[in-house]
Amino acid sequence: xxLRSFGRQLLRAPSSSSSFLSANVSRAAARSVSQAAVYRxxxxxxxxxxxxxxHHHAGCGCSGSASRLTTKRGSTAAGTVASEISAAAAxxxxxxxxxxxxxxxxxxxxxxPEEVEFKQIPVPEPGPGEVLVNIKFTxxxxxxxxxxxxxxxxxxxxxxxxxxxxxxxxxKVGDGVTDVKLGDRVGIKWMNGSCGKCEYCLSAxxxxxxxxLLSGYSVDGTFQHYAIGKxxxxxxxxxxxxxxxxxxxxxxxxxxYRALKEAAVQPNQWVVLPGAGGGLGxxxxxxxxxxxxxxxxxxxxxxxxxxxxDCGADVFIDFRKEADVVAKVKEVTGGGAHGTLVLSTSxxxxxxxxxxxxxxxxxxxxxxxxxxxxxxxxxxxxxxxLKICGSHVGNRLDSIEALQYVSSGAVKPVYKVQPFSTLPxxxxxxxxxxIAGRIVLDLSL
Amino acid sequence: xxxxxxxxxxxxxxxxxxxxxxxxxxxVPEPGQGEVLVNIKYTxxxxxxxxxxxxxxxxxxxxxxxxxxxxxxxxxKLGPGVTQLKLGDRVGVKWLNSxxxxxxYCMASQESICPNAKFSGxxxxxxxxxxxxxxxxxxxxxxxxxxxxxxxxxxxxxxxxYRALKEAGVHPGEWVCIPGAGGGLGxxxxxxxxxxxxxxxxxxxxxxxxELLKSLGAEVFLDFKKVPDMVExVKEATNGGAHGTLVLSTSxxxxxxAAGWAxxxxxxxxxxxxxxxxxxxxxxxxxxxxLKVCGSHVGNRLDSCEAVEYVARGQVKPVYKVWPFSTLPxxxxxxxxxxIAGRIVLDLSK
Numbered sequence: 176x177x178l179r180s181f182g183r184q185l186l187r188a189p190s191s192s193s194s195f196l197s198a199n200v201s202r203a204a205a206r207s208v209s210q211a212a213v214y215r216x217x218x219x220x221x222x223x224x225x226x227x228x229x230h231h232h233a234g235c236g237c238s239g240s241a242s243r244l245t246t247k248r249g250s251t252a253a254g255t256v257a258s259e260i261s262a263a264a265a266x267x268x269x270x271x272x273x274x275x276x277x278x279x280x281x282x283x284x285x286x287x288p289e290e291v292e293f294k295q296i297p298v299p300e301p302g303p304g305e306v307l308v309n310i311k312f313t314x315x316x317x318x319x320x321x322x323x324x325x326x327x328x329x330x331x332x333x334x335x336x337x338x339x340x341x342x343x344x345x346x347k348v349g350d351g352v353t354d355v356k357l358g359d360r361v362g363i364k365w366m367n368g369s370c371g372k373c374e375y376c377l378s379a380x381x382x383x384x385x386x387x388l389l390s391g392y393s394v395d396g397t398f399q400h401y402a403i404g405k406x407x408x409x410x411x412x413x414x415x416x417x418x419x420x421x422x423x424x425x426x427x428x429x430x431x432y433r434a435l436k437e438a439a440v441q442p443n444q445w446v447v448l449p450g451a452g453g454g455l456g457x458x459x460x461x462x463x464x465x466x467x468x469x470x471x472x473x474x475x476x477x478x479x480x481x482x483x484x485d486c487g488a489d490v491f492i493d494f495r496k497e498a499d500v501v502a503k504v505k506e507v508t509g510g511g512a513h514g515t516l517v518l519s520t521s522x523x524x525x526x527x528x529x530x531x532x533x534x535x536x537x538x539x540x541x542x543x544x545x546x547x548x549x550x551x552x553x554x555x556x557x558x559x560x561l562k563i564c565g566s567h568v569g570n571r572l573d574s575i576e577a578l579q580y581v582s583s584g585a586v587k588p589v590y591k592v593q594p595f596s597t598l599p600x601x602x603x604x605x606x607x608x609x610i611a612g613r614i615v616l617d618l619s620l
Numbered sequence: 621x622x623x624x625x626x627x628x629x630x631x632x633x634x635x636x637x638x639x640x641x642x643x644x645x646x647x648v649p650e651p652g653q654g655e656v657l658v659n660i661k662y663t664x665x666x667x668x669x670x671x672x673x674x675x676x677x678x679x680x681x682x683x684x685x686x687x688x689x690x691x692x693x694x695x696x697k698l699g700p701g702v703t704q705l706k707l708g709d710r711v712g713v714k715w716l717n718s719x720x721x722x723x724x725y726c727m728a729s730q731e732s733i734c735p736n737a738k739f740s741g742x743x744x745x746x747x748x749x750x751x752x753x754x755x756x757x758x759x760x761x762x763x764x765x766x767x768x769x770x771x772x773x774x775x776x777x778x779x780x781x782y783r784a785l786k787e788a789g790v791h792p793g794e795w796v797c798i799p800g801a802g803g804g805l806g807x808x809x810x811x812x813x814x815x816x817x818x819x820x821x822x823x824x825x826x827x828x829x830x831e832l833l834k835s836l837g838a839e840v841f842l843d844f845k846k847v848p849d850m851v852e853x854v855k856e857a858t859n860g861g862a863h864g865t866l867v868l869s870t871s872x873x874x875x876x877x878a879a880g881w882a883x884x885x886x887x888x889x890x891x892x893x894x895x896x897x898x899x900x901x902x903x904x905x906x907x908x909x910x911l912k913v914c915g916s917h918v919g920n921r922l923d924s925c926e927a928v929e930y931v932a933r934g935q936v937k938p939v940y941k942v943w944p945f946s947t948l949p950x951x952x953x954x955x956x957x958x959x960i961a962g963r964i965v966l967d968l969s970k
Contacts, residue, residue: 329908541907543904543907544903547901548903551899557893565912566907569910592913
C-alpha cells in the first residue's frame with residue numbers, strides 16, 4: 176500500500192480541468208495526427224513544472240502543437256496527444272462506453288505472422304483486485320514474436336492475445352481496488368500480476384514469483400482494446416508522458432533500466448552496450464547517460480551510429496568496420512568496461528564481452544535467444560572475478576522510476592506509430608531484423 | 621638467529637610431471653623494499669601448484685620456479701621500509717605475494733585483480749623452500765592460538781572459500797549448495813558456511829566423505845554416484861533451490877546442474893579453475909531466472925585476516941595430514957589422481 180501511494184507521490188496528477196471529448200472526435204483527431212507511419216521523438220521536452228502550461232520553445236522537439244485539441248473548458252492538457260481523454264472524461268464515459276465485444280489480435284496456434292487473426296472477442300470483466308484498461312497504444316516486443324513462434328521452453332496460453340507494452344486508461348475497477356481509479360493512465364507490462372506473498376514478492380523481486388502472470392503469454396495481453404491488469408501491477412503513467420511514448424517504456428525501457436542497475440556501474444564509469452542501436456539499445460544509452468555512466472555503443476551502419484550518438488553515446492564502435500572490437504573497447508575505456516549490457520543476440524557478443532570486461536565487473540545478459548549458450552571460459556571468469564548476471568524486466572518500483580526518466584525529459588524513445596492492423600507486418604519485419612527503434616501500434620487505427 | 625646463505629628448495633626448470641621437481645640448493649633471497657624474509661615451517665599444496673608444474677594454464681609462469689603458496693612461518697629479516705611486521709612475527713605467505721597498492725583495484729580493496737599482482741609459486745618463487753620473500757603488506761599475521769601447520773591450508777584454500785561464500789550472497793538461514801564438498805576446499809567451505817549461519821547441501825561421493833561432511837555440519841549430503849536426478853534432489857532438500865552455490869568440483873556437469881538447482885535470483889560462484897573448461901550456461905534460463913555467475917579466487921587482505929580468525933575462534937578446523945617436504949612429488953601424483961582427502965601440509969624440517 177505504501178509503495179503505491181509513494182508511487183503516486185512521485186507522479187502527482189494535477190486535478191483535471193479538461194472535459195470529455197467524444198469518442199468520434201478523438202478518433203478523427205488521432206487519425207489526423209498519425210495518418211501514416213511517422214518518425215517522432217518523444218513529445219515532451221518540458222519539466223514537470225511546465226506540465227500544465229506547456230510553452231513550446233525553440234528546439235523543444237515537442238509535437239504537442241500538432242493538432243492539439245482544446246477542450247470545452249479551454250485549457251489544454253499539457254502536451255497531450257489529441258487522442259487523449261481526461262480522467263473525468265473516462266470516469267464519465269466509462270460505464271456507458273464499454274462495449275461487450277472488441278477487436279483483438281488472436282492466435283490459436285503457434286506459427287508464422289499469418290496465424291494472427293483480428294477478430295471479435297469478448298471484453299473481459301475485471302475480477303477482485305483487477306482493473307480493465309482501455310489500451311490506446313501498444314509496443315511490440317521481441318518476446319511477442321517468441322510467443323507467436325512458440326520457440327521458448329516455456330508454454331504459452333492458447334488461444335492467445337499477445338502484447339505486453341500497453342498504455343491506456345482504466346475504464347473499470349474490480350472489487351477491492353482502492354489505489355487505482357477510473358480514468359487513471361496506466362501501463363500494462365510483461366508482469367501482469369504476481370502473488371504478493373512469496374519470498375520473491377516479499378523481497379521486491381516480483382518478476383521471479385513462481386505464480387507470475389505474463390501479459391501476452393500466460394494471460395491475454397495488450398493486442399486488444401480492453402485488457403485486464405492487476406491493480407497492484409499496472410504502472411501509473413505521469414501526466415506529461417503521452418501514452419504512445421509510455422508504451423515502449425513498459426518493457427524495453429524498464430528492462431534496460433533495471434539491467435543498468437544490475438550492471439553496478441558507478442557515475443563516470445564505462446558501460447558497454449553491444450547492440451546499442453536497437454529498440455532496447457537506444458533507450459539503454461539514454462538511461463545510462465542519465466545515470467551518469469559513460470557509454471560505448473557497439474552496432475553497425477551509419478543510421479545506427481547517428482541514433483546512438485544522438486542518444487548520447489560517448490563512443491560508437493562499428494563491429495563490421497573495427498578489426499579488433501575487444502582491443503578498441505579496452506582502449507577507449509582505459510582498461511575495459513566497468514559493466515556490459517549484452518543487448519545483441521549473437522553468441523560472439525557474449526564472448527567478446529568477457530574479454531573486454533574490466534576485472535571485477537558485471538556483464539548483464541538481457542536478450543533471450545532460445546538456444547543461445549554462454550560459453551564463458553571458466554578460467555578467465557574466475558581469474559578476472561567477472562560477474563555474469565541475467566536480468567529481465569524490473570519490479571514495480573523500477574517501472575515507476577523508468578517512467579520518471581521519460582517524464583523529466585532525460586529519456587526519449589524513438590518509435591514509429593503504425594495502425595494496430597499492421598501487427599502481422601511488424602512481426603515479419605522483426606523476423607527479418609528490419610526494425611530500428613520501436614514500433615508502437617495505435618489501437619484506434 | 622642466523623640465516624644461512626643457501627637453502628634446499630623444490631625447484632623445476634621445465635614444465636612437466638612430478639619428476640621435474642628437483643630438490644636443489646639455491647641462494648636464500650634478500651628482502652627488498654617493503655619486503656620480509658619468512659622462514660617457512662609448513663606449506664600446503666594447492667591444485668594451482670600442480671597447474672604451475674604442468675604449465676597447463678593460459679598464464680605463463682616464471683622458470684625456473686619454486687612453487688607453493690600456502691606457506692606459514694616466522695619473519696626472520698626485514699627489508700627497508702617495513703613497518704607492518706617485526707622479527708619473529710608469525711605470518712602466512714599466500715598466492716597474492718604482492719600487489720601494486722595504487723591502482724584502481726588495489727585502492728578499491730580488490731588487490732587480487734591488480735594487473736601487477738605477483739603470485740607466489742607462479743610469478744615469483746613461493747613457499748616450497750625454507751626462506752621465502754613476501755611483501756610485508758600482504759603477508760598475513762597468524763595469531764598465537766593458531767599453529768603454523770593449521771594456518772598453512774587456510775592461506776589459500778580457507779581464504780578462497782571464505783571469500784567465495786561472501787560472493788555467493790547467502791543470508792543466514794539460507795541454503796548454500798557445494799558440489800565437490802569433500803575435498804581440500806570443500807571441507808573448509810562447509811565449516812565457514814556453517815559459521816556464517818548458512819545451511820549446507822554437500823555434494824560428493826562415498827561414505828567417508830559423507831561422514832566427514834556431516835560431522836562438519838552439512839545438513840544434507842547427496843552422493844552424486846547414487847542420486848539419479850541431482851537437480852531435483854537439491855531443489856527438494858532446499859525447498860525451492862539453493863540460495864547460492866559454490867562450484868568446487870571440476871566437472872563441467874556441475875555448472876550445468878547448478879543453473880538447474882539455483883533459486884531464481886541466486887548466485888553461483890565458480891572457484892575451481894580447470895584449464896580449458898567452459899561454462900555452458902543456457903542464456904535463456906540465466907536471464908529468466910535472473911541468475912548470477914560470479915568468478916572468485918583467493919581474497920583480499922582483510923578477507924585473509926578474517927578467514928584466519930574463524931580458525932582462531934575454533935569455528936573452522938582444517939583436516940590435513942602432515943608429510944615430509946621431500947614427499948612433494950608424491951603429493952603431486954596423488955593430486956593428479958584425485959586421491960587426496962582434505963589437505964596435505966608439508967613439514968619443511970623433514
